[in-house]
Amino acid sequence: TQLLEQSPQFLSIQEGENLTVYCNSSSVFSSLQWYRQEPGEGPVLLVTVVTGGEVKKLKRLTFQFGDARKDSSLHITAAQPGDTGLYLCAGSSGAQKLVFGQGTRLTINP
Amino acid sequence: NAGVTQTPKFRILKIGQSMTLQCTQDMNHNYMYWYRQDPGMGLKLIYYSVGAGITDKGEVPNGYNVSRSTTEDFPLRLELAAPSQTSVYFCASTIPEVPDTEAFFGQGTRLTVV
Structure with a gap:
């Protein structure tokens, strides 16, 4: 079973701050x-x-x-209130x- | 373009009742999926289909059934509704063989379910 683990699950920050969300797996994906x-x-x-490395x-x-195409990250610079939402990573092989x-x-x- | 259409949008079922969630797409996508999303959570794959006549189980198939008689339609059947099936259900379609394609x-x- 391919599993994708995201972290953190919840994040609350102030406008203007930077943040990074991670998506990790033990499986290799052809795309994320x-x-x-x-x-x-x-x-x-x-x-x-x-x-890989893209x-x-x-x-x-x-x-x-x-x-290794097992993980991905999302970095947001100078976050704005309009960035509020649920962010999901998804993978397929x-x-x-x-x-x-x-x-x-x-x-x-x- | 209609894209992926689901019906109904809302439904209340009593325990033990059955119902079919309808999903149709007009993009000629081979791959279709059913997910459930519990409050504040991600999507869990229930069933998926890679083409007409072919279906396979996802992560949480128990209590559900699907069929894929045509490319366009992928209905999800709940036979004996249980409170644990209270959720938001999403249908999606895609062409994963095409690079950078998205799931709609x-x-x-x-x-x-009450």
Whole structure:
């Protein structure tokens, strides 16, 4: 069974601070995805990383895929209240099922 | 484009009742998934399908059944509803063979079993 462990599960910080969320597994994934979910909605894709060591940036968000393709991180610079939400990592191995981590609930306080 | 459509959006069931959660997608995606999400938590995979006529169990399949007679539809069946099945259910579809493809989600079905 492929498992994805996210940490921390909850994070509450002040506006303007930086933060990093981690997604770890003992399994190798062909790709890892990060989703963000708003209350009452389904998850929406932020980014997909497919190459070991890959770094992708989306405005103030930086995503990295581990060299061994077993882990990933999401770093947010100068967090804003609009970044508040549930962040989910998800992984798949080739033509396999898509599994999710348990999520990180992020709250940015003004 | 409709994308992934789930019905109903809300439902209250009594213990022991049965129901079918409907999911349909118009993107011709081969892969479809059913997840449940408990309050404040991530998504747990119930069942998935890699194409019409093919289904497989996910992490938490007990108490559920699925079928995939067409590419478009992937209904989830609850036969004997239990309070532990109170959750929000999401259906999703994707083409994992395509690099960087995303999973598209429906709006969810909020189910309460009392």
